[in-house]
Amino acid sequence: xxxxxxxxxxxxxxEGENLVLNCSFTDSAIYNLQWFRQDPGKGLTSLLLIQxxxxxxxxxxxxxxxxxxxxxxxxxxxxxxxxxxxxxLCAFSGNFNKFYFGSGTKLNVKP
Amino acid sequence: xxxxxxxxxxxxxxxxKPVTLSCSQTLNHNVMYWYQQKSSQAPKLLFHYYxxxxxxxxxxxxxxxxxxxxxxxxxxxxxxxxxxxxxMYLCATSRDGTGYxxxxxxxxxxxxxx
Numbered sequence: 199x200x201x202x203x204x205x206x207x208x209x210x211x212x213e214g215e216n217l218v219l220n221c222s223f224t225d226s227a228i229y230n231l232q233w234f235r236q237d238p239g240k241g242l243t244s245l246l247l248i249q250x251x252x253x254x255x256x257x258x259x260x261x262x263x264x265x266x267x268x269x270x271x272x273x274x275x276x277x278x279x280x281x282x283x284x285x286x287l288c289a290f291s292g293n294f295n296k297f298y299f300g301s302g303t304k305l306n307v308k309p
Numbered sequence: 310x311x312x313x314x315x316x317x318x319x320x321x322x323x324x325x326k327p328v329t330l331s332c333s334q335t336l337n338h339n340v341m342y343w344y345q346q347k348s349s350q351a352p353k354l355l356f357h358y359y360x361x362x363x364x365x366x367x368x369x370x371x372x373x374x375x376x377x378x379x380x381x382x383x384x385x386x387x388x389x390x391x392x393x394x395x396x397m398y399l400c401a402t403s404r405d406g407t408g409y410x411x412x413x414x415x416x417x418x419x420x421x422x423x
Contacts, residue, residue: 239419241417301349
């Protein structure tokens with residue numbers, strides 16, 4: 199059974215801090231790994247996608263890394279802002295078009 | 310600009326009363342997925358369509374059905390909703406389902422069962 203674990207489950211930081219969210223998965227035969235943002239009561243927005251052959255991807259203040267051998271991915275957020283407050287979920291894709299999700303890290307950035 | 314559209318945004322139904330949730334997409338993607346997400350939990354894949362080919366997850370209850378009449382539309386039918394079916398239902402698409410692509414989500418339908 200594929201499992202995705204995200205630590206911590208919740209995180210509260212003051213504005214301006216750099217922070218790291220963690221994601222671990224049990225299946226090293228992944229096709230890609232994605233990080234999503236979910237605002238309360240809303241759908242998911244894709245932030246970054248890392249192909250299995252890649253090590254990291256960057257978009258603005260976000261940087262995601264992937265280490266298949268250890269089954270880990272991290273999402274680094276630089277200079278956090280109150281608008282970054284949301285739940286961040288990671289998901290990896292395996293065979294047959296299936297995507298497996300973690301339960302997310304709920305981030306609160308305090309002004 | 311909306312690419313994956315779910316209607317309605319909120320749905321209230323009665324225990325045992327059939328309900329249908331809808332999803333449409335303007336991306337012309339081949340694959341459409343339905344996920345169930347309960348509060349503070351990971352989205353759980355219920356089933357997906359690759360074109361017209363329906364793929365059910367082994368642990369999806371028979372109470373949940375789906376239809377995809379054409380490329381753009383996909384429906385989730387809950388035949389006899391129970392209290393445990395109250396959740397956010399998320400529709401997603403991917404272009405070819407190779408596993409190397411992004412998932413695009415709709416805004417979700419929040420289902421309440423009274």
